[in-house]
Amino acid sequence: MPRACGECTLCCKVLAIAELGKPKDSWCTHCKISQGCTIYDKRPSPCRSFNCGYLSWDQVPERWFPAKCKMVIAFEQEGKRIVIHVDPSRPDAWLRHPYYEDIKGLAKQAADGTKQVIVYIGSRQIIIFPERDVDLGVCTKDDRIFTYQRKGARGLEWHAEKLHKDDPRISGLSEGVVYGPATKAAKH
Numbered sequence: 001m002p003r004a005c006g007e008c009t010l011c012c013k014v015l016a017i018a019e020l021g022k023p024k025d026s027w028c029t030h031c032k033i034s035q036g037c038t039i040y041d042k043r044p045s046p047c048r049s050f051n052c053g054y055l056s057w058d059q060v061p062e063r064w065f066p067a068k069c070k071m072v073i074a075f076e077q078e079g080k081r082i083v084i085h086v087d088p089s090r091p092d093a094w095l096r097h098p099y100y101e102d103i104k105g106l107a108k109q110a111a112d113g114t115k116q117v118i119v120y121i122g123s124r125q126i127i128i129f130p131e132r133d134v135d136l137g138v139c140t141k142d143d144r145i146f147t148y149q150r151k152g153a154r155g156l157e158w159h160a161e162k163l164h165k166d167d168p169r170i171s172g173l174s175e176g177v178v179y180g181p182a183t184k185a186a187k188h
Contacts (some may be wrong), residue, residue, distance in 0.1 A: 004056050007034040008067035011052055014085040014120075015072070019044035025088045025122050035066070050074070061102065061125075068101060079115075082106055086121045094119050103128055111158070116147055127160035134160040144170055 011032035016024040030039045037043055053060050053073025066072045070090040075082050084103060085093050094103060107117045107128040115129040127147060129135040136145065142165045149156045163170050 004068070005036070005055070005154060007038060009033055010066040010070070010087060011072050011085075012037065013019060014073075014087060015046075015050070017044060019046065024182060026059055038127075063098065064102070071099065081116045081118060082110065084117075084119045086119060088122050091121050094121075104130060118145070120125070125162075129158040129160075136160060136162040142166075147169065179182065 009031050011030040012033075014025055016022060017028065020028060020030070022028050027033065028037075030037055030043070037047070038156045052066060053075065054064050054066055057073070061074060063069060064071070064073060070087040070093040072085040074085060075081065076083055084094055089125075102144060103117065103119070108130045109115075110138055111130050112115050119126040119128060123140070125136045125139045125145065127136060127145065129147075136143075139145065139162055140158055142168075143162045145160060146163055147158060147160045150159055151157075
């Protein structure tokens with residue numbers, strides 16, 4: 001049986017909707033919490049096209065129902081970035097068992113370098129790797145997230161950096177693109 005939103009309206013809180021002037025992490029003025037959208041037939045395109053990971057990805061277990069777990073799984077950059085939007089009223093939700101273990105499992109699947117797993121708590125971004133997490137702090141639209149591998153004491157280790165769009169090491173790289181080991185920029 002296909003999954004449904006039911007009483008969940010968490011995406012109406014954690015996502016920003018520019019067309020409505022709705023900032024991230026505040027309830028949409030058109031949302032009746034636990035009931036749904038009051039302008040459903042006239043909702044903007046980003047709302048119409050959004051399907052959270054719970055609804056659209058069979059791999060996501062039932063326990064990830066957003067209203068219960070207080071997180072919304074979504075995809076950015078044509079599926080190359082898996083993001084977990086955490087309800088700011090429960091900033092530790094992603095660290096609870098079994099969710100943290102699930103997130104680490106996603107990071108293991110993404111470790112081939114073609115995907116990123118990011119936890120968003122407001123504007124704070126945490127990059128999740130199989131062996132560690134990298135808290136990049138608050139990120140803006142002028143920042144680029146670059147993930148790469150570098151030889152360390154235990155072999156190849158994953159690293160992440162937040163670089164400003166004007167940083168000469170990433171000259172010519174665009175906003176909203178997953179940058180990884182195959183990118184011919186950010187020489188380390």
